[in-house]
Amino acid sequence: MNSAAGATTGPALAARPRSYGSIVWGQLRKRRAAMVSLAVVLALALAAIVAPLIVGDVPIRWVEAGCASWPLFHYLSNAEYSAMAAFILGVTLPLTSRLLRPWADRRGKSAMVRALGLGFALWAAVTAALFLVRTPEQRYGFFLERRAQAESAWFPLIATSRNPGYEELAHRNQAPSWQHPLGTDRLGADVVLRILYGARTAMTIGFVAVGIGSAIGITLGSMSGYFGRRIDLVLMRLAEIFMFIPTLILIIIILTVMPSSLPPLWAVVGVIGVTGWTGSYRLMRAELLRIRGEDYLIAARALGIPTWRLLLRHAIPNGLAPILVGATFGIAGAIFLEVTVAFLGIVNTPSWGELLNDGRQNPAAFWVWGAAGTAIFVTVFVYNVLGEAIRDAIDPRLKI
Amino acid sequence: MKTYIVKRLLLMVPTLIGMTFLTYAIVRLAPGDPIEAMIRNQSGNIDPKAMRESADRIRDRLGLNDVNFWGPDVEPHLKALSSGNPAIRARAAADLERLTGLDINQSREAWEAWWNLRTKAAAEAAPLIEQAASPDAAGRAEAEIALEGLLGKEAGEQAGAPPGPWDARLKRLQDLLREAEPLIWQLRSPEEADRAKAAEDLARLTGLDFAEDPVAWRAWWDINRYTFTRDHLIDPLEKVINVFYGYGRWTVHLFEGNFGESIVYRMPKDSPAVGYLSRIQNWMWGMDVPAVEKALADLESPQGKTRTEALADLEGLTKQHLGPDADAWKSWWTQYGQTKPFAGSWKGLDELRANGSKNPFWIILDRIPVTFTLNVIAEILVFAVAIPAGLAAARYRGKWFDVGSSYVLLGLWSIPVVLAGSLVLTFLVVGGKGLWWFPVGGLHGENYQTFGWWPYLKDLLLHATLPVACLVYGGFAYLAKLGRASLLENLRADYVRTARAKGLSERRVVYHHAFRNSLLPMITVTILSLPGLLGGSVVVETIFSIQGTGILFVGAAQAYDLSVIMSGVLLYGSLTLLFLLVGDVMYAWADPRVRYE
Numbered sequence: 002m003n004s005a006a007g008a009t010t011g012p013a014l015a016a017r018p019r020s021y022g023s024i025v026w027g028q029l030r031k032r033r034a035a036m037v038s039l040a041v042v043l044a045l046a047l048a049a050i051v052a053p054l055i056v057g058d059v060p061i062r063w064v065e066a067g068c069a070s071w072p073l074f075h076y077l078s079n080a081e082y083s084a085m086a087a088f089i090l091g092v093t094l095p096l097t098s099r100l101l102r103p104w105a106d107r108r109g110k111s112a113m114v115r116a117l118g119l120g121f122a123l124w125a126a127v128t129a130a131l132f133l134v135r136t137p138e139q140r141y142g143f144f145l146e147r148r149a150q151a152e153s154a155w156f157p158l159i160a161t162s163r164n165p166g167y168e169e170l171a172h173r174n175q176a177p178s179w180q181h182p183l184g185t186d187r188l189g190a191d192v193v194l195r196i197l198y199g200a201r202t203a204m205t206i207g208f209v210a211v212g213i214g215s216a217i218g219i220t221l222g223s224m225s226g227y228f229g230r231r232i233d234l235v236l237m238r239l240a241e242i243f244m245f246i247p248t249l250i251l252i253i254i255i256l257t258v259m260p261s262s263l264p265p266l267w268a269v270v271g272v273i274g275v276t277g278w279t280g281s282y283r284l285m286r287a288e289l290l291r292i293r294g295e296d297y298l299i300a301a302r303a304l305g306i307p308t309w310r311l312l313l314r315h316a317i318p319n320g321l322a323p324i325l326v327g328a329t330f331g332i333a334g335a336i337f338l339e340v341t342v343a344f345l346g347i348v349n350t351p352s353w354g355e356l357l358n359d360g361r362q363n364p365a366a367f368w369v370w371g372a373a374g375t376a377i378f379v380t381v382f383v384y385n386v387l388g389e390a391i392r393d394a395i396d397p398r399l400k401i
Numbered sequence: 402m403k404t405y406i407v408k409r410l411l412l413m414v415p416t417l418i419g420m421t422f423l424t425y426a427i428v429r430l431a432p433g434d435p436i437e438a439m440i441r442n443q444s445g446n447i448d449p450k451a452m453r454e455s456a457d458r459i460r461d462r463l464g465l466n467d468v469n470f471w472g473p474d475v476e477p478h479l480k481a482l483s484s485g486n487p488a489i490r491a492r493a494a495a496d497l498e499r500l501t502g503l504d505i506n507q508s509r510e511a512w513e514a515w516w517n518l519r520t521k522a523a524a525e526a527a528p529l530i531e532q533a534a535s536p537d538a539a540g541r542a543e544a545e546i547a548l549e550g551l552l553g554k555e556a557g558e559q560a561g562a563p564p565g566p567w568d569a570r571l572k573r574l575q576d577l578l579r580e581a582e583p584l585i586w587q588l589r590s591p592e593e594a595d596r597a598k599a600a601e602d603l604a605r606l607t608g609l610d611f612a613e614d615p616v617a618w619r620a621w622w623d624i625n626r627y628t629f630t631r632d633h634l635i636d637p638l639e640k641v642i643n644v645f646y647g648y649g650r651w652t653v654h655l656f657e658g659n660f661g662e663s664i665v666y667r668m669p670k671d672s673p674a675v676g677y678l679s680r681i682q683n684w685m686w687g688m689d690v691p692a693v694e695k696a697l698a699d700l701e702s703p704q705g706k707t708r709t710e711a712l713a714d715l716e717g718l719t720k721q722h723l724g725p726d727a728d729a730w731k732s733w734w735t736q737y738g739q740t741k742p743f744a745g746s747w748k749g750l751d752e753l754r755a756n757g758s759k760n761p762f763w764i765i766l767d768r769i770p771v772t773f774t775l776n777v778i779a780e781i782l783v784f785a786v787a788i789p790a791g792l793a794a795a796r797y798r799g800k801w802f803d804v805g806s807s808y809v810l811l812g813l814w815s816i817p818v819v820l821a822g823s824l825v826l827t828f829l830v831v832g833g834k835g836l837w838w839f840p841v842g843g844l845h846g847e848n849y850q851t852f853g854w855w856p857y858l859k860d861l862l863l864h865a866t867l868p869v870a871c872l873v874y875g876g877f878a879y880l881a882k883l884g885r886a887s888l889l890e891n892l893r894a895d896y897v898r899t900a901r902a903k904g905l906s907e908r909r910v911v912y913h914h915a916f917r918n919s920l921l922p923m924i925t926v927t928i929l930s931l932p933g934l935l936g937g938s939v940v941v942e943t944i945f946s947i948q949g950t951g952i953l954f955v956g957a958a959q960a961y962d963l964s965v966i967m968s969g970v971l972l973y974g975s976l977t978l979l980f981l982l983v984g985d986v987m988y989a990w991a992d993p994r995v996r997y998e
Contacts, residue, residue: 242419245974246427249939250966253958254428337817341940344819345955357444357819364827374820382815385878389811 020111028394035390038383043092043381049200050084053077056159056194058145064153073157075138082135083128088119105296161191173221174366184368186359192372195356199373202352203380206270206330215328218281222315225282226289233286244279248272252342266350268378269342271337280327288320301321329388333381340377353377403565406986413978420974422966428963581606660665676856700727761968765950771844772942772949775865776934779872786878788923791884795919796911798889810878822871822944829867839867844947868945872938887919894918921992932976 009165029035053059053073061073079329089108098116105112145162148154159182175185183192225236256265293316301315336353343354353373360370518935584606585600600613692714699711715730757864790810794803844864852860891897892915939951950969957965989995 110890236415241416241978242423245420245970245977246424247954247970247973250954250958250969251424251427253955254966257958282815308615333815340817340819344940345943357823361819363790364823370820370823374817377817378812378815378818381817382812385811385815386808389807389882 007014015214020113021319021322022113025391025394029390032390032394034386036397038387038390039244041379041383042387045200045383046204047088048197049076049204050081050088052194052197052201053081054157056161056191056197058160058162060144060154060156061075062153062155063144063151065147065151067152072138072144077135079128079131079135082131083124086127087124090124094120117330159191159193161194174307174363183372184366186356186369187363187366191357192356194350196353196372197355198351198378199376200380202266202350203336203339205266205375206335207384210270210273210277210335211328211331213270214277215281215324217275217278217320218325219285219317220284221278222285223289223312223320226286226320227316229290229293236282237286240279240282243276246276248276249338249341251276252338253345256342264350269339273338277331277335280331281324284323284327285317285320288323289316292316292319295317322391326388326392326395329384329391333384333388336377336381336384402986402989406982409982409985413975413982417971417975417980421971424970425963425967428966470899507703509989576605594790602871639660697727697730700730761965762972764965765968765972768948768950768953771947772951773934775844775868775872775941775947775949776938778865779869779876780930780934782873783876783880784923784927785874788879788884790877791881792888792916792919795885795888795892803885806881810881813874814878816874818871818875818938818940819944822867822941823873825867825871826944840864842994868941868947871941871944880923880926884919887922888915891915891919921988924987924991925984928980928987929977931980932973 053076054061057071057073059076061071062072063072071119094113094116097120098112101115101119102112105115111134144151144154144156145160159179174187175181175189177184181191181193182194184194185191221236221240225233252269255268255272259265259268298311298315301311306315339352340354340357341353344358353376355371356373357377360366361375363369581603584599584603586602588596590596590599596613696711700708700715787810789951790806794806797803825839830837840860840863844861892911894915897910897915900914901907905913941947941957942949942951943955954966954969957969
């Protein structure tokens with residue numbers, strides 16, 4: 002986060018002025034529930050990203066006829082590698098920021114912003130390189146069936162078919178066992194597999210949809226709050242219009258009408274994103290109305306800094322914290338919305354809602370609905386706790 | 402104040418226009434064609450391969466894979482393939498592809514080879530197919546193997562199943578339609594005697610009772626013709642496939658031609674009209690009626706077969722899973738499994754027509770009382786629990802009650818309604834797997850109109866308990882948080898410090914001074930929640946099959962019924978805007994510090 006009171010230079014200053022972001026983070030660090038929630042969120046994201054390592058039928062290492070190979074790494078898609086890179090870079094961000102601190106301090110820049118920029122550049126480079134150079138293996142190996150022929154095979158923790166077919170139907174609706182820790186569903190698919198791949202859907206809907214919404218909200222909200230007057234009036238009406246658009250109904254219509262060549266997941270993401278920006282818009286607008294009159298902004302304006310730079314570097318970064326609260330709750334809401342859509346039986350992507358819906362049909366198989374329900378509950382609960390904690394952390398009235 | 406209100410009211414107009422316009426634009430500009438989507442949805446299959454497979458299955462079931470069926474149409478196209486004119490060749494190939502569902506392009510040799518193979522195979526296969534249906538197990542196996550060699554593996558498997566009653570039925574129906582057509586025209590005759598005679602003849606022919614109404618007879622005739630006659634099957638074949646696969650909504654679509662609009666989701670669930678449609682669907686689905694009836698008899702009093710076998714037969718034949726209870730099967734069969742096509746009551750058709758052409762405004766208005774009752778009870782409960790909880794949490798800030806209630810309410814908020822609803826529906830209702838405490842389905846029991854006020858109220862309460870519980874539990878967290886924050890803010894205010902400095906008791910400070918002021922933000926929340934009471938809760942209504950507005954709007958969205966959707970959006974939007982204004986005005990009235998310029 003950008004330093005609030007302008008940059009201070011020189012290593013001689015022992016006590017650096019703390020940026021707004023670091024104050025909020027410090028407050029957050031004190032709350033154990035928030036830290037636990039953050040850990041769960043990260044663990045969930047990690048599990049979703051490395052799902053093929055945990056459950057699946059493509060071995061990590063395979064030795065046949067004296068010849069060793071690493072099939073899994075050929076099968077992982079570019080998007081999976083890219084997500085892994087994003088996760089690693091994101092988690093190591095504090096470390097990078099610390100490494101960059103001496104250099105950034107010398108130049109009077111914010112280390113965190115530099116670290117973010119560096120991380121993003123690295124990730125973009127890795128992703129571009131992946132998509133330009135690499136072609137993932139498309140063929141299916143039938144490794145599970147040929148298990149006996151291998152001299153040594155390292156399968157994922159739970160070795161089970163990724164595309165359950167005819168053979169799996171024989172052991173459908175099985176209670177939890179060592180082979181299937183959460184049992185199997187009505188088609189014989191492993192429930193852990195469905196939970197982990199459903200987590201990917203939940204993450205995509207949560208992060209991407211809320212990301213789109215927040216981006217629109219921040220842009221329009223800062224314009225509305227900073228410029229005021231006629232722009233504010235028009236944008237406020239626009240927000241009102243979007244506020245009353247029934248998202249669920251819209252998703253249903255679009256999913257019903259959409260040609261099957263387009264993935265249904267992106268319709269859900271798109272609709273939630275495009276209609277869900279009003280919350281962050283109002284928060285950002287309120288923040289900018291406040292910030293507009295702050296001393297540092299008046300000072301910056303007096304220095305003749307161009308408006309775009311004023312907004313991008315000074316005003317917006319200081320108004321982001323409330324957006325974070327809204328976004329955290331928004332992710333929970335988006336996951337719920339997906340569950341509802343799946344419940345109405347419209348989408349067919351692997352998702353928790355779909356799994357829960359499957360489980361409903363057969364209440365005796367409690368491991369199916371139990372697992373799906375627990376996954377949804379824990380995720381939504383954790384995001385809600387995190388949102389509450391961030392809200393408490395940024396509320397200045399609580400810092401008594 | 403007056404100018405402020407007028408200004409807000411005037412601003413409402415462009416907002417409402419913008420809102421309806423935008424919703425309409427998004428709906429219309431969404432990629433894809435609604436009609437195509439309707440067909441696709443009904444088929445339940447998405448990729449072309451699965452579509453083709455299902456087409457094949459249906460052709461088999463209907464006996465349409467018999468090559469002679471295509472004979473007269475296919476042969477001229479085959480001849481046209483050898484024409485010198487490339488345009489004619491292309492057209493013929495396209496026609497062939499459309500007719501057969503194959504993709505052999507313009508190669509004449511390939512098409513002819515295919516044709517010869519089919520003709521030859523059909524001639525050779527006919528006795529084998531008969532043999533495959535024979536009761537002799539050894540002969541059946543032999544025939545199946547032979548068929549596999551001849552027609553491929555799938556055909557062999559399918560031949561093992563008993564041949565459906567479809568060929569005979571189709572033929573009978575075609576004859577019937579041919580006979581009925583002039584009679585239906587005769588119904589429009591000016592002569593009273595002619596009309597009566599035609600109606601009588603029709604009734605005798607079909608066993609139906611549509612009296613002298615030409616529209617009803619025409620509808621019956623059209624549905625049959627468009628779904629079952631050969632000329633329609635051929636052009637375009639896919640359409641028929643969809644009729645059979647997505648029987649439900651396509652039937653409705655056919656009704657639309659006769660009755661004006663899409664209708665079925667506008668029906669109450671227990672309406673005879675819906676039962677009527679289900680019967681059409683079952684018949685179209687081609688259940689083997691005598692076999693089902695035999696299995697039903699076996700289930701009741703086993704003759705030769707065990708109950709388990711009979712049950713397996715029933716499930717296989719009907720694709721229903723109703724458990725081992727013979728009574729359940731029987732009542733299901735009397736309700737849906739009529740043997741005679743379209744033996745529905747005239748009342749059902751009448752109702753379909755009446756609802757189909759209704760103004761959407763009245764349809765929405767019809768549903769509002771149900772949703773409103775449910776949501777008002779829920780809302781009162783939410784306020785009754787959440788506000789005291791929030792205020793107590795603020796009063797004992799940081800103590801165990803504050804922390805505990807915060808997590809419990811957050812936890813409740815995080816339980817998906819789908820899960821909670823399904824659980825209570827499985828374990829708490831009559832006929833479920835656990836405690837038989839609550840009745841299920843709708844808001845009233847049977848014959849509730851005849852009840853006195855006390856049984857009526859008891860019935861309503863018993864029916865409403867579970868839906869209300871599912872509506873309520875998620876709403877506590879938000880209000881409690883709001884109440885807590887509001888009281889905390891007031892406790893830090895100067896006037897509270899003054900009151901404390903005066904030496905008032907803590908009790909009096911909290912309840913007399915801070916508490917009353919902290920209820921102010923609740924005004925806005927309460928008033929803003931009022932329009933939401935009409936919007937309904939889709940999931941709860943769907944789970945408990947309560948015919949409220951939520952279910953109506955979702956049904957409308959799925960049926961692409963823009964009139965209902967846009968009416969709903971407009972109604973909801975204008976109410977919300979209006980109540981926003983009312984809330985602001987009331988807030989200013991309650992809190993003199995608030996001023997609108």
